[in-house]
Amino acid sequence: MTSTPGPPAQRGRHRGVYSISVAAELSGHSIQNLRAYERRGLLQPLRTDGGTRRYSDADVARLARIRALLTDGLNLAGIAMVLDLEDEVLRLRRR
Template structure:
């Protein structure tokens, strides 16, 4: 990476002016303004108070268009988007909790460790215990 590299962009980075976002969403810019006014899809604002849409905003606008074409009211669409955001948030939280639980189980004092004996038997060891290895020598004679 060079020293000229700027901040990383992702799908939530506001980069599109309203005309570009409208074209990407296949909508009229006035429709985007209306959706912003009613809080359906609210882009971020620049210091000059102009709208800047992210790729995520454009995806939401396309979803609004799809749901509208299926006959949902704007209030119904708002609720669907709200619930989809909630599901995404909860899925992220579940992944975080699963990672935390996994880390806790791996680092918990006294967790079980298993070992196998020379005859294939399995037994439990305390954490930090080493298996005593046998130093016996077995000589095999073919035909015995």
């Protein structure tokens, strides 16, 4: 598995521990939707050496955000823009 840089507390939050079926159940999304979100670049789960997706707590939180934005009426293109902007705000705040 690829390790995630950052402080130990963040590494734990970004550690891929959930299979796709567990992540789907935790988030209320279907497995097919998780795969579609990955194809669209909305989500980037870690992969094992064998290629199995492993979702982290941060991924599950991101899926909850995607669900909220879908509920608010945004399409996937709009969600991608919102998530990109939110990620940029986080990067800037860390500076």
